[in-house]
Structure formats: C-alpha cells, structure tokens
Amino acid sequence: MELAIAMDRLLQKGHAVTPQRRLVARALLAAPSPVSAQELAATLGASTGIGQMTVYRTLTLLAEIGVAYQLAAAEPDRHEARYVFCSSDHHHHLICRACHTVVEVASCAMAEVDQDVAQRTGFQGVAHHLDFVGLCPQCAASETREAH
Amino acid sequence: MELAIAMDRLLQKGHAVTPQRRLVARALLAAPSPVSAQELAATLGASTGIGQMTVYRTLTLLAEIGVAYQLAAAEPDRHEARYVFCSSDHHHHLICRACHTVVEVASCAMAEVDQDVAQRTGFQGVAHHLDFVGLCPQCAASETREAH
DNA sequence: ATCTGAAGTGATAATAGATACCAAAAGGCG
DNA sequence: CGCCTTTTGGTATCTATTATCACTTCAGAT
Structure with a gap:
C-alpha cells in the first residue's frame, strides 16, 4: 500500500x-485528478474537521519529502497550486487539458539533458521542472464529435 | 530590433x-531577470502612469502571442507569475536559483519526446512545460567561497 | 507505561496577487 | 477624417496563501 510508504518516509525524514497527515495523503492518493489545497480542505474539513492550515502545511511537507508533486502547468484562470500523489521515483506527468486526468510518464532521458545543459552553460546542479499537457483519447474523441 | 517584431506580431494577431503595450514590452525586454506583473506595474506606473490592470492584461496577451513566456519554475515563497521576453521560436530557460539570471537553452529534442509520449499514451496534441534551474557559474563560485 | 519537550494543529486575522466593472480615452480601418 | 471597436485605468473585490498563537498530540527516553 502506497500510503504506508508515504508515512514511512515522513518518519524517516524526522516528521x-x-x-x-494520513488523511490528507489518503485523499491525495484517491484523487482521480490534481487537486488544490482549497478543494482538499473543503472536502476533508467537512468530513473530518481538519483545518485548512493543516492541509496547506501537509501538502507542502509531502511535496518536500517527494511524496506529492506540485504541478508546474497551471490551468489558465486558476492561480492555485495543484498537487498529485507520487511515491515512486523521479518521473513526469502528462495532464489532459480537458478532463485533467494525470498519467505518469516513465522517467525519460532527462538526467542526461540536465547534464548536457550544465555542460553547455557552465551552470551547476541543474535540475528541471517539466510537465506534459495534451488531450487524452477520450477527450480527443468527444472534442472531435462536438466540432462535427 | 526585437521590439518591432513583437509589435508586428500584435498587429498580425488582430491586436x-x-x-x-510598447512600454510594457520594452520594459520586459530590458529586464535582466524574470519580472513579475507587480514589479513592472510599480516601475512603469511611477515613470509613465500605466495602470496595473494594463500591465497584467498586456503580459497575458504577450504570453498568448508568444512574445513573452511565463516561467513554470516559481521561486519558493513567491507565488506570483514571472515573465521573460522571448521573441524567438520555441526554446527553454535555464534560471539561476540564486541570482535568477536567465539563459536561453537552444531547443533540444523535446519535440521528439512529445511525439514519443503521445505514442505511448494515446494522448493527442502533446506539448510540454519545461524550465531548468541551476546555479550560474558566478553564484556557484560565491557559494563555494561562503561555505569555505 | 508514562512523562516531557518538541512538533503539530486549527480558528481567526491579515497579506497580497490577480480580476471585475465601467466610464473615459485612445487605436485602426473605411 | 470620423466612426466603431478596442483599450485603458481607478476602485472595489475576490481568493489563495500565510501569520499568529494558544491548545493538543506525537515520539523517544526513562
């Protein structure tokens, strides 16, 4: 169970x-698409009484220890941070720009690209921030239909 | 002059x-590091009387027509959007995490990666959102010195 | 098991980046 | 040159996020 792994990592990092925290992580894990702190706070607050401060702090913490990921590609008109659960190692996310479904993309050769960029520019400790956006098969189909 | 190109593109897209708009674009072009709408509004507002609404709208517009780019990698503790001027074609940005200098990275093989991701997932119209972050040579040197 | 210091929690208030609205002032094409 | 549309900008407002601080709970040592 992924949740146990996440909780273990909390302990390992001294938290x-x-x-x-368990509830926030569980809700994040169960979410079918990226969620914002506001959304989680509303849901969890109503069902369990967790305060929104705790939701914000927990999401930040989970992102710090690598259990959650804060998406870089924000939706237009929404300037709120959205998070997805991800306990596995470094990878990227492919987000449907219609329904916001998230698919994990197996870690590609970006480590080498980082190295290449570092060499060509002289920068050190180069890392990257990368998301993919597209239309998932279902949304692509329904969009074609609507445009008829 | 890059500014003329940017203004041309405005006209071409029906704006x-x-x-x-010229002043905002010029200020963005002249900025040595990514600037936020707030910063531009403060500077331009004082020197030229441009309202902050106009700055926000113009930055959004410039980003839409491809003359400006809204960075994906936000600084921690700053949840405001930062923009850089970029009239040339698709490329990426390498940002020093200390001094925030921006270096353009010649467009790498990301188009192929997009295609690859699309094939493996069935998504359509796959694009990406990618920034690099690192320490520029100057900052790396001074950081090493401080740590002595 | 329980005690204890440190960490976590949460209600409220405050901050700040961004947007809505609308009257006044431009721009661009005929 | 003139009209119609787009643009502008002051103010009010929204909303996501953070600060504060008293209270509670966790985790390791005794």
Missing part, C-alpha cells in the same frame, strides 16, 4: 505521523 | 499597438 511525525499524525492522523491528519 | 492594437498602443503606447502602453
């Missing part, structure tokens, strides 16, 4: 495992 | 060329 407490609290019911609230 | 008016106004003194305000």
Whole structure:
C-alpha cells in the first residue's frame, strides 16, 4: 500500500505521523485528478474537521519529502497550486487539458539533458521542472464529435 | 530590433499597438531577470502612469502571442507569475536559483519526446512545460567561497 | 507505561496577487 | 477624417496563501 510508504518516509525524514497527515495523503492518493489545497480542505474539513492550515502545511511537507508533486502547468484562470500523489521515483506527468486526468510518464532521458545543459552553460546542479499537457483519447474523441 | 517584431506580431494577431503595450514590452525586454506583473506595474506606473490592470492584461496577451513566456519554475515563497521576453521560436530557460539570471537553452529534442509520449499514451496534441534551474557559474563560485 | 519537550494543529486575522466593472480615452480601418 | 471597436485605468473585490498563537498530540527516553 502506497500510503504506508508515504508515512514511512515522513518518519524517516524526522516528521511525525499524525492522523491528519494520513488523511490528507489518503485523499491525495484517491484523487482521480490534481487537486488544490482549497478543494482538499473543503472536502476533508467537512468530513473530518481538519483545518485548512493543516492541509496547506501537509501538502507542502509531502511535496518536500517527494511524496506529492506540485504541478508546474497551471490551468489558465486558476492561480492555485495543484498537487498529485507520487511515491515512486523521479518521473513526469502528462495532464489532459480537458478532463485533467494525470498519467505518469516513465522517467525519460532527462538526467542526461540536465547534464548536457550544465555542460553547455557552465551552470551547476541543474535540475528541471517539466510537465506534459495534451488531450487524452477520450477527450480527443468527444472534442472531435462536438466540432462535427 | 526585437521590439518591432513583437509589435508586428500584435498587429498580425488582430491586436492594437498602443503606447502602453510598447512600454510594457520594452520594459520586459530590458529586464535582466524574470519580472513579475507587480514589479513592472510599480516601475512603469511611477515613470509613465500605466495602470496595473494594463500591465497584467498586456503580459497575458504577450504570453498568448508568444512574445513573452511565463516561467513554470516559481521561486519558493513567491507565488506570483514571472515573465521573460522571448521573441524567438520555441526554446527553454535555464534560471539561476540564486541570482535568477536567465539563459536561453537552444531547443533540444523535446519535440521528439512529445511525439514519443503521445505514442505511448494515446494522448493527442502533446506539448510540454519545461524550465531548468541551476546555479550560474558566478553564484556557484560565491557559494563555494561562503561555505569555505 | 508514562512523562516531557518538541512538533503539530486549527480558528481567526491579515497579506497580497490577480480580476471585475465601467466610464473615459485612445487605436485602426473605411 | 470620423466612426466603431478596442483599450485603458481607478476602485472595489475576490481568493489563495500565510501569520499568529494558544491548545493538543506525537515520539523517544526513562
């Protein structure tokens, strides 16, 4: 179970495992598409009484220890951060620009690209921030239909 | 002169060329590091009387027509959008995490990566959102010195 | 098991980046 | 040159996020 792994990582990094953190992580894991802190706070607040401060702090913390990822590609007109659960190693996300479904993209050769960029520019400790955006098969189909 | 190209593109896309838009584009072009709408509005507002609404709208517009780019890699603790001027074709940005200098990275093989991702997932119209972050040579040197 | 210091929580208030609205002032094409 | 549309900008407002701080809970040591 992925949740246990996430909670373990909390402990390993010197953070407490609290019911609230477990609930936030579980909600994030269960979400079918990227969620914002606001959305999680609304849902969890109503069902469990967790305060929004805790949701914000927990999401930030989960992102810090690598259990969550804050998407770089924000939707237009929404300037709020959206998160997805990801316990596995470095990888990227492919987001449907219609329904916002997220698919993980197996880590490609970006490490080499980082190295290449570093060599060509003289920068050190080069990392990257990368998301893919596209239309998932279902949305592409329905969009074609609507345009008839 | 890059500014003329940018203004031309405005016209081509059916937008008016106004003194305000010229000033915003010029300020963006002259900026040595990514600037936020707030910063531009403060500077331009004081020196030319341009309203902040216009700055926000113009930056959004410039980003839409491809003359400006809104960075994906936000600085921690700053949740405001930062823009850089870029009239040339698709490319990426390498940002120093200390001094925020921006270096353009010649467009790599990302188009092929997009295609590859599309094939493997069935998504259509796949694009990406990618920034690099690192330490520029100067900042790397001074950081090493400080750590002594 | 329980004690204890440190970490986590949450209600409220405050901050700040961004947007809505609308009257006044331009721009561009005929 | 003149009209119609687009653009502008002041103010009010929204909303996501952070600050504060008293209270509670966790985790490791005794």
